[in-house]
Amino acid sequence: MAANPMHQFQVYRIGPEIKLGNFDLSFTNASLFMLISAISICLFLYFGSKQKNIIPGRLQLVAELFYNFIAKMISDTAGSKAKPYFPFIFTLFMFVLICNMIGMLPYSFTVTSHIIVTLVMAMFIFIAVTIIGFLKHGLKYLSIFVPKGVPVVLLPLITIIEIISYLSRPVSLSVRLFANMMAGHTMLKVFGSFVISLGLLGGWLPLSFSVALTGLEILVAFLQAYVFAILTCIYLNDALNLHH
Amino acid sequence: MDDKDFKTRLKIAKKEFLKNNSEEKEKRGLFMGSAFRLGTELVAAVVVGTIIGFILDNWFGTKPWFIIIFFFIGVIAGIMNVIRVANNMQKKD
Secondary structure (H helix, E strand, O other): OOOOOOHHHOOOEOOOOOEEOOEEOOOEHHHHHHHHHHHHHHHHHHHHOOOOOOOOOHHHHHHHHHHHHHHHHHHHHOOHHHHHHHHHHHHHHHHHHHHHHHHOOOOOOOHHHOHHHHHHHHHHHHHHHHHHHHHHHHHHHHHHHOOOOOOOOOHHHHHHHHHHHHHHHHHHHHHHHHHHHHHHHHHHHHHHHHHHHHHHHHOHHHHHHHHHHHHHHHHHHHHHHHHHHHHHHHHHHHHHOOOO | OHHHHHHHHHHHHHHHHHHHHHHHHHHHHHHHHHHHHHHHHHHHHHHHHHHHHHHHHHHHOOHHHHHHHHHHHHHHHHHHHHHHHHHHHHHHO
């Protein structure tokens, strides 16, 4: 069991089996860790915004830091029109961030290392952005597939290319997060098992690698949440302010 | 008086240091974010192009042709995506 680095990604059922027609709705370890992340975000923000001091305490400071970070990111990348979407992007960022960070704890499960989780989030963003684009601009939204200043001969080809690049958004969004989290955790596990197999004599080198990798993984966990959120902002910007 | 002078200078220096430091870090974070983007952006477009080609082939029964054409269109789309991201990176700089 310890030798297999992919064992940590296994999803298994906790508690009774719940079936709704053909769908398996049982409570799994993935659901458990999603629930833990959601609850810890709620608790953190509830206690962070409870006291409302002018001179903030530690928890309030961190909560306000996250708020300012996301607010600034949205206004920088998508402008003032994207203000109404702040709650969604903030929720998304916090959820991805806390899921990644909880995955860094030993014996825990990284929800974002499963492509189905990241793909659902990315598809939701993709569909929502497309709907927002059509609602705001009507059929004129299709003009994002036709860049300006292209010769007429090349126009069909460029349009196909633009459509493919538009369709590749959810794929790149989901694969990036999933691949980074899975690769990082697999690597941690592999180096961890090297420590055991090389023993007291040669185990120090992989151990030091493990320590460095843990630091790197925490950086990646934060950065991937940030990239996920900022790309959502960029896509939203394309839909709201229609010009490249 | 001397003491006061020193305190104000210290305050200014601290402010300056914090400003530089945080800006530098923020920039580095932005660049790393863009760097993570580049690779997947290329791969995703190729994958999507190939899948579209595969689906079209199944529809029209023209086995290898659409998959070949759309693979290359996907590659072009991926390269264009990467160029776009890189242009944005340079603009920010």
